[in-house]
Amino acid sequence: MGGEFEVPFGTLHPRLLLERKFQEFNLAERTSESLKQEKTELENKLQKLQDNHDKMKRELEETLSQLGILHTEKQSLEKKFADMAHMERHMSRLQQNLLSIDTDKNEAEMKLRKAESHIQVLTATVDTLASDKEHMSELLRTEAKQSSEMGQYKNQVESLQHMLDVLTQSKEMVAQELRVELATNAQSKEDLLRLENAVKELKGKLTVLESEKLLLLKQLDELQKKDAEKARELKELHTEKAVLQKALDTAMEDSAKVDLVKQVEELKRNKDLMLSQLIQAAGVDKSNKELIAELTSRLPITVQESVKLKKQLAQTQEELVDHRRCLADALLVKTSLTKKLEKIDIAGKTNCRELEERNELLEKNIVLLRNELEIAKAKVAQSAPDSFSRIFSQMEDNKQELEAKLKEAREGEKEQTNRLETIKQRLQEIHPEMLKTSEETSAMQMTYLTQNEELKKLRENLIFLQGQVNDFEVLTEASWNFRNIPQEVITLEEEVQSTECFVESSHMRVIQLEQRGLELRQEMQVLTQQLETAQDRLRGFVSQRKTVQKKIVDSEELERQLLREHLEVDPPFQDGSNSTNDQAKEQFLNKLENSATFSQKSGSQLEEELKLRLKLAAAEYRKLYLEKQKVERRLLKLCQKLSDRSRVTLTSTGNEPEEGPIAELVNVSSTEPALASSSQVKGGPDFCFICPICSVSFPPGAYDIFTEHFDNHLS
Known part of the structure; x- marks a missing residue:
């Protein structure tokens, strides 16, 4: 076809026809080959498509x-998820049951702790009741012993009374009784002399009070003089008021001057108006020019006069303001002075009334003291040796009662000290336990909070993964990454359950620790209350023991003093010798052994009779001495009151108090026995302490050593 050319039909050569056919054939071959290639290609494609x-x-x-x-x-997986949901419900039920069991357990533990605390309180109360029971049983035993001893003492007293009746028949006994009566009379005379001295001292104090009264009267006179001076000042103020009134009148006159100045100013204004009118009329009338010139020449003079009048007006106004201010000040001073005068009058009247009342009270007290002195003299005159036996029996009974009380107080003090030690020991144990529980509660609360936060995060992750598993329905290549999600969900659920259990357990532990801390605090409060009650009881027993010891010492001192005064021996407290009591006893025994009536009797009878006589004499003397002490105490109280009142009156008047009443108090108190030095220990450490039993003296400041020494004597 490439070498093909057109030839007119019917005019072609056969060779050309062959060539054309050959060319067509080649073309067909080429097309067939191309088709075969296409077929093979299609077959290959088909094979590929089949593959x-x-x-x-x-x-x-x-x-x-x-x-x-x-x-x-x-x-x-759905079955497993259903089983897991069932297991979760079952686990939640089990957890609820576990929580209820834990709450029941905690309640039971709380009840047990409360029961233990109640048991401890009950044991403490049982111990106290047991101690009280033992104490009461001991008291009953002591009462039984005392009743039996009282029966024995009654028998002994009856026998001794019989012996006393026998002994009173002898002459020497009568003579001895007469000597005792003489000694008691001498002592009563001495007491009367002391009382008379006290009365004299009171009279001296009355003179002092009268002098104070005179001083107060003088002060009243001075106050009256001051009142007269203040009245004079008031008169002066009235005169000043009159002067100020005059000044006001002058100020009114000055106000008239001010009116004149105002009139001058009005004239000036009229003059200005006239000048203006004249100036306007200058073109009409030339003759008025001379008048205008005269008026203009007079104008500066009138201006100067008006300026002067203005200055005078300002000065008068200032003077008027000053006068008004002075008048107001004078009125204020007058009112204040009148108020002060009224107050001074009222105070003077009240002071006079108080002084009169005090004088009446002092006179009444003096009358009462004189009556008491007369009664005391009558009692001393009527006192006889017949009351020796009664006083002796009373002294013995009192001594036994004091010894029983002392024993009871010592036992109670010992018991309360032991109880205090146990309570303090328990408090020392509770304090670190409370600190430990508080630390544990704080730590558990921190862990509870942290675990709760972690639990919230885990729950959020679990909810997210469960949502992803529920959405896992469409399978793609990207969905192969979610094959391990169910296992992660299971692990997360287990972790969530474990953390929930741990959080619940930590929460329950926190509640337990808080309950334990509350119980410890309650126990501490109960123990502190018991400690306070035990301390109060201990203080009561200690004060009871001290008072009983003091009473015993006073009774023994009175007995020894009566013995010394009966035997006419000097008191042993003047020196530190320990043998004065023994010497007194030996002298008394020698006197009695030398008598003829006691030579025929045995030694035991003599000792019993001597003891009886000594105790009777001591009891009688103690009665007299107690009466004397009562009178001296009353005198001391009166002297103290008088000194206090004198101090009050002198301080109110501005003078310093005198030292007379205090010195008199010291003189009166010096008449008491030397035992007062030991009773004045509480007053201060400047006293020497002397043992009333063995007469050993202790230096100032050695009160503790003295008390130990005295307790050893008593024990």
Whole structure:
């Protein structure tokens, strides 16, 4: 076709025809070859398509099989999820049961602790009741012993009374009784002399009070003089008021001047108006020019006069203001002075009334003291040796009662000290336990908070993963990454359950620790209350023991003093010798052994009779001494009151108090026995302490050593 050329039909050569046919044949061959190539290509493509079809078929079968497997897995997972939900419900029920069991357990533990605390309180109360029971039983035993001893003492007293009746028949006994009566009379005379001295001292104090009264009267005179001076000042103020009134009148006159100045100013204004009118009329009348010139020449003079009048007006106004201010000040001063005068009058009247009342009270007290002195003199005159036996029995009974009370107080003090030690020991144990529980509660609260935060985070993660598992329905190539999600969900659920259990357990532990701390605080409060009650009881027993010891010492001192005064021996407290009491006893025994009536009797009878006589004499003397002490105490109280009142009156008048009443108090108190030095220990450490039993003296400041020494004597 490339070498083809057109020839007119019917005119072609056969060779040309052949060539043309050959060319057509070649063309057909070439087309057939191309078709074959296309066929082979199509066959290859078809084979490829068949292979692809087979491959896709196999893949489809595989995917279908995988879909079936996944469907079965999905069904199994759904079953597992249902089982897991059932297990979760079961676990929640178990957890609720566990929590209820824990709450029941905690309540039971709390009840047990409360029961233990109640048991401890009850044991403490039982111990106290047991101690009280033992104490009461001991008191009953002591009462039984005392009753039996009282019966024995009654028998002994009856026998001794019989012996006394026998002994009173002898002459020497009568003489001895007469000597005793003489000694008691001498002592009563001395007491009367002391009382008379006290009365004299009171009279001296009355003179002092009268002098104070005179001083107060002088002060009243001075106050009256001051009142007269203040009245004079008031008169002066009245005169000043009159002067100020005159100044006001002058100020009114000055106000008239001010009116004149105002009139001058009005004239000036009229003059200005006239000048203006004249100036306007200058063009009409030339003769008025002279008048205008005169008026203009007079104008500066009138201006100067008006300025002077203005200055005078200002000065008068200032003077008027000053006068008004001075008048107001004078009125204020007058009112204040009148108020002060009224107050001074009222105070003077009240002071006079108080002084009169005090004088009346002092006179009444003096009358009462004189009556008491007369009664005391009558009692001393009527006192006889017949009351010796009664006083002796009373002294013995009192001594036994004091010894029993002392024993009871010592036992109670010992018991309360032991109880205090146990309570303090328990408090020392509770304090570190409370600190430990508080630290544990704070630590557990911190862990509870941290674990609660972690639990919230885990729950959020679990909810997120469960949502992803529920949305896992469409399978793609990207969905193969979520095959491990169910296992993660299971692990997260287990972790959430474990953390929930741990959080609940920590919460319960916090509640337990708080309850334990509350119980410890309650126990501490109970122990502190018991400690306070025990301390109060201990203080009561200690004060009771001290008072009983003081009473015993006073009674023994009175007995020894009566013995010394009866035997006319000097008191042993003047020196530190320990043998004065023994010497007194030996002298008394020698006197009695030398008598003829006691020579025929045995030694035991003599000792009993001597003891009886000594005790009777001591009891009688103690009665007299007690009466004397009562009178001296009353005198001391009166002197103290008088000194206090004199101090009050002198301080109110501005003078310093005198030292007379205090010195008189010291003189009166010096008449008491030397035992007062030991009773004045509480007053301060400047006293020397002397033992009333063995007469050993202790230096100032050695009160503790003295008390130990005295307790050793008593024990």
